[in-house]
Amino acid sequence: MVYAPRPLPSRSLPVPASVSPALKKAIAQSLQGAMEAIKNIPPLEDKPAWQTLIAAYDQASQVLWQKLRQQFPVTLTQESIAGVNVYRVTPPIISPENGQRIWVHLHGGGYALAGGELGTGEAILAAHYGQVEVISIDYRQPPNYPFPAALEDALVMWQELVKTHDVNRLALFGTSAGGGLLLALVCQLRQLNLPLPAAIAPLSPWVDLTKTGDTCFTNEYVDRTAISYDGLIEGFARLYAGELPLTHPFISPIYNDLAGLPPTLLISGTRDLLLSDTARLQRKLRQNNVSVDLQLFEGLSHAEYLYQFDTLESAEVFRELSQFFNRYLQK
Numbered sequence: 595m596v597y598a599p600r601p602l603p604s605r606s607l608p609v610p611a612s613v614s615p616a617l618k619k620a621i622a623q624s625l626q627g628a629m630e631a632i633k634n635i636p637p638l639e640d641k642p643a644w645q646t647l648i649a650a651y652d653q654a655s656q657v658l659w660q661k662l663r664q665q666f667p668v669t670l671t672q673e674s675i676a677g678v679n680v681y682r683v684t685p686p687i688i689s690p691e692n693g694q695r696i697w698v699h700l701h702g703g704g705y706a707l708a709g710g711e712l713g714t715g716e717a718i719l720a721a722h723y724g725q726v727e728v729i730s731i732d733y734r735q736p737p738n739y740p741f742p743a744a745l746e747d748a749l750v751m752w753q754e755l756v757k758t759h760d761v762n763r764l765a766l767f768g769t770s771a772g773g774g775l776l777l778a779l780v781c782q783l784r785q786l787n788l789p790l791p792a793a794i795a796p797l798s799p800w801v802d803l804t805k806t807g808d809t810c811f812t813n814e815y816v817d818r819t820a821i822s823y824d825g826l827i828e829g830f831a832r833l834y835a836g837e838l839p840l841t842h843p844f845i846s847p848i849y850n851d852l853a854g855l856p857p858t859l860l861i862s863g864t865r866d867l868l869l870s871d872t873a874r875l876q877r878k879l880r881q882n883n884v885s886v887d888l889q890l891f892e893g894l895s896h897a898e899y900l901y902q903f904d905t906l907e908s909a910e911v912f913r914e915l916s917q918f919f920n921r922y923l924q925k
Contacts, residue, residue, distance in 0.1 A: 607816060613893040614906040621865075621893060625818060632826040638833065641737040648706050655712055662715055662903060666722045670714060676754035678747045679732040683717045689725035691925045695763045697721075698755070698791070699730040700748060700779070702770030702800075702897060704830030706735050716769055716900050723912035724919070729755070733775070740836035741845055748779045753788065761789040762924040767859075767915060769897045770868070771834075773799025777847040777855075777875075784854050793922035795859040795915055798866055798897050799875060801848040803831035803840040807870025817867035820896035848874055853882040859918040860886060861911055863894025889914050 609621045636643035663670075669684040683699075697720060701713030708715075710732060717730035731751055733744040755764070768776045773796030783790055805823045814822045835845050843850035848871065858879055862872040872888070879886045891899075891907050899908040 610893045616905040617893055617898075617902060617907055620898070620902045620905070621818065623818075625815075625821065629815065629821060632821055633824070635825055635829045638829065644706075644737045644829075644833065651707055652709070652712055655708065658901065659712055659715055662718060665903070666718050668718050668721050670711065670718075672711075675729075676750040678751040680751065681711065681714045681717065681730045681732060683714060683721040683728040683730060685721045685725055685727075687725050688727060691920060692724065692726040694760070694925070695726055695765070695919075695923050696755075696759060697724065697726055697728045697765045697767060697919065698752070699728050700733070700766070700768035700772035700775045701730060702768065702772040702900075704800075704827060705744060705771045705775070705834040706737070706830050709735050716772070719900070719903060719908070719912050720767065720915060723909065724916040726916070726919075736830075736833040736836075741834055741838060741842075744775055744834075745778055745782065745844060748775060749782060752779065752783065756789045760924065762792050764791045765793050765795070765919045765923055766791045767795035767797065767919075768799075769797040769900060770800045771830075773797055774801050774803075774847055777801060777852075778844045778850070780855055781847055781850045781852070782844065790856050792924065793857045793859070793919055794855065795861070795918060796875070797859075797861045797911070797915075798863070798868055799860070799871055800868055801871045801875050802846045803835065804846065807868065807874060809867060809870040809873075813865055813867045813869060816865050816895075818865070818895040819898055819901065820867035823867065848878065851882075852878050852884065855879065855882070855884045857885040857918075857922050858887070859889070859915065861889045861891070861914065863891040863896075863898065865893055865895045865898075867896050887918060 609618050671682045673680050699717040714730045717728040721728045733747040766776050776796050810823045841849050860872050862869045876888050899911040
């Protein structure tokens, strides 16, 4: 049965009084230009136009990335592991308990944005706050490389890494599309009877590429970063899936079998367009007896801790991540 939608009166949202001053300032900024820009996308079949659009978004992100690099001094080294491009991120100080640990990172960006060094922003923050070495996977991306290219890259890189590293000292983490890819990877590792990481952290994960979750509707235009599923996000979803359905269990891992996964940390915010992805994932993991920690942050939009890295909330996200991995990874 299809039910009629519930009409709501027009409303204005105040800046929440319960968040840090820096986050208040960010939330108060106008989104007018961004709300219009996300609707202006080319046809799916026009690959050159998509490449131009992606390049423009990535170019606009360069200023913020350079600021992050200056603020969080780490060593960034480009390498190849099993033919996959990766970036090794090493902070000035590695804590004693992390001496033999590695956190493996899968970046977000709708599977299409933030290729190359731009994808290391989250890895830099994690290495800084966690005082740990991070390897960030620069997986292949659409429009030239739709699914399963990204998953194939993550899989072969992981298989090579576990040849020389104890899986009990390895963790996987990533935000948004990185969180969805992470879960697809772990499900495939389990299916192939390959070693699993000691713990995982899909943060604000994009685990359903369809417009299904409740907050895709309730938080539309409330979220400052993802803003709306319609337009750019849906375009990225369809570019990534290619000819396959968006509900394919390795494209939208909420539809996969999630039994037997490692201890899992989930993080989201009350203004996150994809908060429902996190909520639904947490319930499904619990139903499959997976140990899950859920951390929710007041006022945060989708993955906003990556962009507003001067806020107290951003620092707390990565401290929570560090504490969680410290509980489950061997020294």
